[in-house]
Amino acid sequence: MNADDIRRSSVLELAAALEQGAVSSVELVRTYQQAADRVDPRTGTYLRRFDETALAAAEQLDAERAAGRVRSAVHGVPLGVKDILATDEGPTTAQSLALDASWGAAGDGPVVARLRAAGAIVLGKTTTMEFAIGFPDLRLHRLDDSPQEAAKPFPLPRNPWSLEHWPGGSSSGTATGVAAGLFPAGLGTDTAGSIRLPAGYCGVTGHKPTFGLVPKNGCVPLGFSYDHIGPLARSAADCAALLNLIAGADPGDDTTVSRPAEDFTAGLDRGLAGLRIGVARSVTVDAGSASPGVAACFEAALDALRAAGAVLVPVEFPLWDELAESCFSGLFAEAFAWHRDLLARRWDDYGVDTRRGIAQGALISGGDYVQIQRLRSLGRRRVAELFGSVDLIATPTTGTTAVRYGGDPDRSARLRTLYTPPYNSLGLPAIALPMGLAESLPASLQLAGPAFADALVLRAGAAFQQVTDWHRATPPVW
Amino acid sequence: MDDRSVPLPPRDVVTALLGVHGITAPDDDLVAIAELYPGLRRRMDRIHAVDCGDGA
Numbered sequence: 001m002n003a004d005d006i007r008r009s010s011v012l013e014l015a016a017a018l019e020q021g022a023v024s025s026v027e028l029v030r031t032y033q034q035a036a037d038r039v040d041p042r043t044g045t046y047l048r049r050f051d052e053t054a055l056a057a058a059e060q061l062d063a064e065r066a067a068g069r070v071r072s073a074v075h076g077v078p079l080g081v082k083d084i085l086a087t088d089e090g091p092t093t094a095q096s097l098a099l100d101a102s103w104g105a106a107g108d109g110p111v112v113a114r115l116r117a118a119g120a121i122v123l124g125k126t127t128t129m130e131f132a133i134g135f136p137d138l139r140l141h142r143l144d145d146s147p148q149e150a151a152k153p154f155p156l157p158r159n160p161w162s163l164e165h166w167p168g169g170s171s172s173g174t175a176t177g178v179a180a181g182l183f184p185a186g187l188g189t190d191t192a193g194s195i196r197l198p199a200g201y202c203g204v205t206g207h208k209p210t211f212g213l214v215p216k217n218g219c220v221p222l223g224f225s226y227d228h229i230g231p232l233a234r235s236a237a238d239c240a241a242l243l244n245l246i247a248g249a250d251p252g253d254d255t256t257v258s259r260p261a262e263d264f265t266a267g268l269d270r271g272l273a274g275l276r277i278g279v280a281r282s283v284t285v286d287a288g289s290a291s292p293g294v295a296a297c298f299e300a301a302l303d304a305l306r307a308a309g310a311v312l313v314p315v316e317f318p319l320w321d322e323l324a325e326s327c328f329s330g331l332f333a334e335a336f337a338w339h340r341d342l343l344a345r346r347w348d349d350y351g352v353d354t355r356r357g358i359a360q361g362a363l364i365s366g367g368d369y370v371q372i373q374r375l376r377s378l379g380r381r382r383v384a385e386l387f388g389s390v391d392l393i394a395t396p397t398t399g400t401t402a403v404r405y406g407g408d409p410d411r412s413a414r415l416r417t418l419y420t421p422p423y424n425s426l427g428l429p430a431i432a433l434p435m436g437l438a439e440s441l442p443a444s445l446q447l448a449g450p451a452f453a454d455a456l457v458l459r460a461g462a463a464f465q466q467v468t469d470w471h472r473a474t475p476p477v478w
Numbered sequence: 479m480d481d482r483s484v485p486l487p488p489r490d491v492v493t494a495l496l497g498v499h500g501i502t503a504p505d506d507d508l509v510a511i512a513e514l515y516p517g518l519r520r521r522m523d524r525i526h527a528v529d530c531g532d533g534a
Contacts, residue, residue, distance in 0.1 A: 319528065321524070322524060322525055322528055325525060326521075326525050328521065329521050329522055329525070332518075340499050340500075340501070341500075343499075343501050344501045344502075347501065347502070347503055347507075352507070355503075356507055356511050356514065357514075359496060359501070359507070359511050360511065360514050360518055362496050362499060362501075363487070363492070363495060363511070363514075363515055363518060364518070364522070368522045368525075368526075371522070371525055371526050371530070372525060374530040375525050375528055375530060378528065378530045378531065412517060
């Protein structure tokens with residue numbers, strides 16, 4: 001395989017090439033490192049690279065393979081890891097100066113440990129928004145004229161489809177790294193859309209698993225009841241392969257649910273025939289929050305789903321706006337609980353927007369927080385009823401393509417274009433799938449399913465990617 | 479959407495709400511946090527307006 005072939009390949013394609021002896025893990029690591037040398041200064045993908053340990057791991061995994069031991073489908077495959085997840089190689093920053101350097105000193109959290117035990121190689125830690133919150137604060141990067149704050153020592157992530165645009169967040173670096181061919185897949189986290197939004201804006205695939213399927217310990221929390229760890233990759237099939245390895249209860253996270261082990265790749269070839277997909281237009285493309293280009297991509301994606309055998313059914317999604325709003329309010333209350341003492345000690349070390357945003361949590365009363373939980377409980381019941389009549393629900397992932405840096409001051413308007421937060425309030429599985437280009441930037445389809453129907457969601461994603469090839473598109477920055 | 483006017487909380491109120499948690503913040507932060515409050519309150523009012531029944 002030449003370097004370009006490697007960088008365009010999916011996890012499963014690389015696994016096959018490794019199995020056939022067409023490439024070695026060392027060759028993969030070196031190829032991705034050389035690509036990062038050229039591309040990363042433009043995309044801001046990495047906070048820290050682990051070049052030496054990655055090469056050493058690759059050598060060991062190649063030796064194991066030569067001796068006949070293959071640990072899993074990702075044996076010898078390099079990955080990127082968002083820098084709010086603890087790893088053995090070094091400190092976790094959460095892209096903040098406020099996080100104590102001792103955080104994560106215990107090393108790999110369970111998800112990273114599971115991938116490493118399965119033979120994955122950690123190439124490095126990828127960029128995020130500070131503490132996985134919100135939009136980029138340009139004051140941190142001196143991209144505006146504000147003299148309020150000195151620049152922080154963190155790169156600004158940029159979209160490989162247009163360096164003038166935000167790649168989305170907060171799993172920014174993992175998304176840009178997959179999109180720009182710096183690794184085939186990686187880990188992100190999703191509290192209001194932070195896997196699916198950057199996946200959508202960067203033209204890659206991202207899966208937010210059902211809440212409770214994947215343990216969250218070893219991750220700097222944002223909103224403990226909204227946070228999810230999941231994969232970003234080139235395809236739904238790759239997401240399924242990674243989910244196979246990271247799913248499962250862990251005693252360190254008592255929100256995880258003990259369930260029989262499931263092979264999320266087993267039914268990926270079953271297609272869409274007969275599946276009923278609810279189309280939630282009234283809360284998205286018909287609500288005035290989608291651009292014409294994204295709306296057109298969505299209609300084309302629905303045509304592809306229909307052509308592949310799905311039965312499309314218009315649906316009214318109950319409590320959509322309230323569930324979105326409860327996500328934004330509830331996560332700040334939960335974030336404040338975790339950050340309270342840190343804010344008291346290190347207020348000035350936080351970015352301006354981050355500390356102000358989290359401090360909102362002090363303004364949410366106990367009664368407010370309880371009502372948020374009541375609303376979520378009602379929402380789960382009402383949406384479960386909806387899933388009695390359809391198998392999946394389709395929307396765009398976002399109503400617009402990536403936002404230009406410095407060009408979108410109206411944040412409340414921007415929030416209304418995000419169609420991801422209701423699924424965080426509900427804890428339901430949802431996948432973001434590339435569905436075309438609008439204004440030369442990626443648009444994304446979101447498919448969501450009932451709790452613990454991750455296999456069905458991934459199967460539908462794989463079927464969509466059997467009849468479309470947007471997930472194979474490569475960006476101008478490559 | 480509930481578009482009723484929500485007054486900004488006085489800066490002293492924000493100071494107190496943070497202060498009980500041991501947090502002190504400069505004036506410009508306090509003003510900015512106070513300005514976030516009407517949006518937060520409107521979101522919460524909308525959530526409170528949902529009849530969640532007696533079972534939750």
